[in-house]
Amino acid sequence: MSIIIASSFIYLIVLVFLFFFQRSLLYHPNVNNYFNDKLKVDIEEVQIKTADDINLLGWFHKKDLNRFKTVVYFHGNAGKLENRIHKLNHFKDIDVNFLIISWRGFSGNSGKPTETGLYEDGKSTIDWLKNIGLSDKDIVLYGESLGTGIATHIAQNRKFAGLVLETPFTSMVDAAKKVYPYIPVGLLLKDRFENEKKIKNINIPVLVMHGEADQIVPFKMGKKIYEIANKPKYSYFTKHDNHMMEYDEKLVFALSSFIKSLN
Helix, strand or coil: HHHHHHHHHHHHHHHHHHHHHHHHHHCCCCCCCCCCCCCCCCCCEEEECCCCCCCCEEEEECCCCCCCEEEECCCCCHHHHHHHHHHHHHHHCCEEEEEEEECCCCCCCCCCCCCHHHHHHHHHHHHHHHCCCCCCEEEEEEEEEHHHHHHHHHHCCCCCCCEEEECCCHHHHHHHHHHHHCCCCHHHHHHHHHHHHHHCCCCCCEEEEECCCCCCCHHHHHHHHHHHHCEEEEEECCCCCCCCCCCCCCHHHHHHHHHHHHH
């Protein structure tokens, strides 16, 4: 009996710890893996102010705002903007502008990341582009991993040019269950990012990219998002890509072809 009581007490302590420190486990602004990459595209550093008075760092690449679509890149749950240089460098070969922003609490930005806060960051980014003359039809939303949660949320019932989802999850609850199978994450989780529900409210062209070898977000989640997405929809699925998909010629071609189809 004492063993059962002790085990229950330890389990309760674990639950309390996870509840109060869950955002530290979800968001990793100081994890950086790509410091040696050199930026090969011209960018302008911009500051985007949110409705709750937080300044977000952004990199803005303007090739031709009148002729080409503008990709709004929402990155994942870890690292600075520099972590995406290896991807952004490929945009120089695509007829597209791009704006990538860093979330609150990332890249030196003030504030702390939450689901509601990141939605506000994404909305403020779109508003910033509208203030310089762009409309929904000029914008392609691009979500990477966690960023797919913000991209799908913002894309609902809007007429953006298109939506790209790289390694999307069905919901953060589903993703967390994979990591914590013995924890009632459905009861504890604050930031839920329910992509599976929201993708049904999106009626613009969608490209879903995912690798079957993904060890963080199971491939079946990305495949399910693709299956329930409304048409027109396209997929780029690979056998060997892990969570950080290889930005090789095949992926760049699939992405470029999708963007060209939106013009």
